[in-house]
Amino acid sequence: MVALARLVARPLIVPAIRKRRSALAGLTPYLLLAPSALFLLAFTYWPVVQVVGGSLTVRGFRGAPHWGLDNYRRLFGDTHFTTAVVNTLIYAAGTIIPSLVLALLFALALIETTRLTGALRTLVALPMLIPLVAAASLFAFIFLPNAGLLDHYLAKIGVAETNWLGNPSLALGSIIAITVWKNCGYYMLFFLAGLAGIPGDLLDAARIDGAGPVQRFFWITLPLLGPTLAFVLVIATLNAMTQIDHVIVLTQGGPSDTTSMILFYIYQQAQQNFDIGRASAATVVSVGVLFALSLVSLRSLERGIHYET
Amino acid sequence: MRLFLVAALAACLTAGSAHAATEIDLFFPVPVQGKLANEMQRLVEVFNKDHTAIHVTPVYSGSYDDTNLKTHAAIQAGKPPAAVIMSANFVREYVINDEIVQLDRLIEKDGLTEAAFMDQFWPALRLNATEQGHAYGVPFHNSTPLLYYSVDAFKDAGLDPEHPPVTWQDWLTAAKKLAKHDGATTTRWGLMMPGTYDYCGWITSGLAMSNGGQFYNPGYGGEVYYTQPSTIGAVRFLDTLVHKAKAMPEGVTDANAVTTAFFQGRTGMMILSTGSLSFVRDNMKTPYRVAFLPRNLDNAVPIGGASLILPKGNSPEREAAAWTLIKWLTSPEISGGWSRFTGYFAPRIAAYELPEMKAFIAAHPDAKVALDQLAYARGWFSTYNVVGVRKALEDGVQAVLSGKATPEAAMAKAQLEADALMRPYVEQTALKLPE
Numbered sequence: 001m002v003a004l005a006r007l008v009a010r011p012l013i014v015p016a017i018r019k020r021r022s023a024l025a026g027l028t029p030y031l032l033l034a035p036s037a038l039f040l041l042a043f044t045y046w047p048v049v050q051v052v053g054g055s056l057t058v059r060g061f062r063g064a065p066h067w068g069l070d071n072y073r074r075l076f077g078d079t080h081f082t083t084a085v086v087n088t089l090i091y092a093a094g095t096i097i098p099s100l101v102l103a104l105l106f107a108l109a110l111i112e113t114t115r116l117t118g119a120l121r122t123l124v125a126l127p128m129l130i131p132l133v134a135a136a137s138l139f140a141f142i143f144l145p146n147a148g149l150l151d152h153y154l155a156k157i158g159v160a161e162t163n164w165l166g167n168p169s170l171a172l173g174s175i176i177a178i179t180v181w182k183n184c185g186y187y188m189l190f191f192l193a194g195l196a197g198i199p200g201d202l203l204d205a206a207r208i209d210g211a212g213p214v215q216r217f218f219w220i221t222l223p224l225l226g227p228t229l230a231f232v233l234v235i236a237t238l239n240a241m242t243q244i245d246h247v248i249v250l251t252q253g254g255p256s257d258t259t260s261m262i263l264f265y266i267y268q269q270a271q272q273n274f275d276i277g278r279a280s281a282a283t284v285v286s287v288g289v290l291f292a293l294s295l296v297s298l299r300s301l302e303r304g305i306h307y308e309t
Numbered sequence: 310m311r312l313f314l315v316a317a318l319a320a321c322l323t324a325g326s327a328h329a330a331t332e333i334d335l336f337f338p339v340p341v342q343g344k345l346a347n348e349m350q351r352l353v354e355v356f357n358k359d360h361t362a363i364h365v366t367p368v369y370s371g372s373y374d375d376t377n378l379k380t381h382a383a384i385q386a387g388k389p390p391a392a393v394i395m396s397a398n399f400v401r402e403y404v405i406n407d408e409i410v411q412l413d414r415l416i417e418k419d420g421l422t423e424a425a426f427m428d429q430f431w432p433a434l435r436l437n438a439t440e441q442g443h444a445y446g447v448p449f450h451n452s453t454p455l456l457y458y459s460v461d462a463f464k465d466a467g468l469d470p471e472h473p474p475v476t477w478q479d480w481l482t483a484a485k486k487l488a489k490h491d492g493a494t495t496t497r498w499g500l501m502m503p504g505t506y507d508y509c510g511w512i513t514s515g516l517a518m519s520n521g522g523q524f525y526n527p528g529y530g531g532e533v534y535y536t537q538p539s540t541i542g543a544v545r546f547l548d549t550l551v552h553k554a555k556a557m558p559e560g561v562t563d564a565n566a567v568t569t570a571f572f573q574g575r576t577g578m579m580i581l582s583t584g585s586l587s588f589v590r591d592n593m594k595t596p597y598r599v600a601f602l603p604r605n606l607d608n609a610v611p612i613g614g615a616s617l618i619l620p621k622g623n624s625p626e627r628e629a630a631a632w633t634l635i636k637w638l639t640s641p642e643i644s645g646g647w648s649r650f651t652g653y654f655a656p657r658i659a660a661y662e663l664p665e666m667k668a669f670i671a672a673h674p675d676a677k678v679a680l681d682q683l684a685y686a687r688g689w690f691s692t693y694n695v696v697g698v699r700k701a702l703e704d705g706v707q708a709v710l711s712g713k714a715t716p717e718a719a720m721a722k723a724q725l726e727a728d729a730l731m732r733p734y735v736e737q738t739a740l741k742l743p744e
Contacts, residue, residue: 060733060737061693061733061734061737063737140565144565144566144569145562145566146575147566147569147573147575160493161494161495161558163558163559163560163561165561165563166560166561166562166563166711167559167561168560168707168708168711168713169711252505254505254506254703254704254707255504255560255561255704255707255708255711256705256707256708256711257704271378272378272697272700273694273696274381274694
């Protein structure tokens with residue numbers, strides 16, 4: 001922070017007046033940073049402190065609150081929390097892997113710029129423009145058993161009525177499918193940008209050396225896409241943890257908790273059961289895990305990345 | 310110059326507030342359909358025109374659960390709304406948490422006693438509006454679960470539409486006859502019901518009550534009876550309908566899917582709120598009838614719907630203005646008009662004495678059946694931590710509907726969870742003993 005402050009302040013201080021205002025000069029960088037620091041403090045750090053404090057405050061019914069780890073004990077003892085964690089892991093794996101693979105395939109297929117690929121790119125990227133809540137409301141009709149669009153077309157090939165959102169074995173899969181549909185076009189844009197940055201002469205050289213398309217992809221394109229991949233992976237992980245609008249609209253975590261995820265669990269504890277202590281504890285745990293995860297993933301990915309210089 | 314402007318502005322403001330009407334806000338949920346929100350807007354405009362000393366701003370606050378959440382948040386933030394249309398079974402929690410104005414004082418100021426005031430409403434509705442002999446809510450619109458059935462489907466299955474099922478035995482037989490299977494696909498279900506959160510618990514409690522049960526302790530917010538024979542029997546009956554009789558679809562169906570199937574003739578019967586009567590009447594293209602929820606032992610249904618409440622923490626002026634609004638909204642005329650518009654019952658008995666209401670009931674026999682069922686209605690289950698306690702049951706019932714658990718195991722788990730959620734309250738009340 002101090003280093004950053006110096007950096008910001010340096011070009012602004014003219015040497016001639018430095019002497020005269022030396023007392024003030026020390027303050028200038030801090031004054032310049034003060035507005036943003038104020039907002040950071042008020043809207044980021046203060047809530048963090050409050051959540052940590054809330055997670056350590058044990059409130060009984062009609063009793064005076066006291067400090068303790070009881071909220072964490074209750075959190076880890078709650079099977080709904082375990083279910084939510086497992087669901088989140090399935091959801092993360094189920095959305096990240098297919099949407100990244102699909103996005104990369106789309107990007108490779110649509111890398112050449114023609115009128116047709118331009119139109120197709122727009123089509124693939126279109127879902128990202130639809131807010132998740134609106135997308136979920138649309139899918140409520142698509143998934144309607146028997147009468148919905150999906151069942152209507154599936155019936156033509158002989159697939160019987162399916163309760164996409166009401167069958168505990170299918171509900172999470174349906175939620176995953178919406179997310180993949182929604183996010184894959186967005187990630188494709190990153191891959192398109194990444195692909196455009198790969199020098200053509202490298203690929204040409206490989207082609208002259210007799211490398212086939214598969215070899216060129218695995219030995220040249222994919223390694224050079226490393227930074228893009230690392231970035232998209234982190235974005236996708238964050239999305240998987242922080243977007244639950246469709247769960248709220250479509251299933252409310254049901255049937256029988258099969259689509260409940262960590263963020264939804266937190267919402268439920270805080271807003272339905274008014275158990276702020278447990279909600280705060282779950283928030284601290286999930287943010288902690290997310291933080292550790294992004295540190296580890298960024299570091300380990302960086303090690304394997306070929307940055308161009 | 311600037312000083313002058315400020316002074317002028319201040320003068321304007323003080324002059325304005327001297328004659329200004331008391332500003333109050335009303336939080337209202339729309340649980341059924343959007344057109345109710347427009348009607349509420351219109352009603353409030355009429356009220357504002359007739360009461361120049363009060364200005365009401367209606368605030369649409371989402372579903373019943375959302376309204377509860379927003380009201381809680383507003384109270385915590387120190388800016389409670391003046392009045393709220395609150396899901397009737399949430400009232401008890403506000404009493405437990407001491408966040409609601411006891412209405413006795415306001416009622417007595419009008420020259421009535423609490424009992425005389427409550428006598429103006431149907432008996433079944435008084436349970437959720439009072440707590441230990443004190444009034445906390447004024448019933449605004451109410452409903453019960455109702456059996457809707459298609460006349461064409463009944464005829465097609467060789468059933469008599471004039472004699473809908475009365476007992477669970479008739480019901481199961483009818484459902485089996487109505488269900489039409491074509492190989493692996495089902496072209497018509499016997500019965501459908503919404504199994505999503507909120508609806509699922511309400512209907513299950515109705516079945517437990519029709520099976521002789523209480524389901525919850527109406528007098529105390531710390532007990533539910535999920536593992537009692539009456540509830541186990543009700544859940545087993547649902548299991549039979551789905552898995553043995555194959556008359557009801559497996560898994561959880563939401564209310565939209567249920568009504569769509571009913572309108573398309575893909576289910577012979579459905580259980581839905583009486584609050585949806587107008588919606589069904591407007592959208593069903595073939596003839597349909599309604600009947601009481603069938604019984605195994607007793608005719609019984611829980612009430613649903615909402616009451617008007619006054620959250621604590623408002624100024625006496627705002628409280629008085631809100632009380633005026635509440636009395637106006639629950640007057641026989643307004644109550645009756647809202648009932649005809651929505652399909653909900655008018656909670657005021659006197660509403661049904663009005664000529665337009667008599668004409669309406671005569672013209673709509675389905676509304677008459679719904680009204681007659683009110684004689685058998687009971688309280689809506691309400692406990693400490695009611696949403697979580699309800700969800701514990703619903704997770705269990707959904708597991709049974711999906712074939713993932715036996716009724717006994719699912720209910721045992723639900724009871725454990727519900728008890729854990731109510732424990733803080735129980736420990737401070739029923740288990741807090743003199744030492």
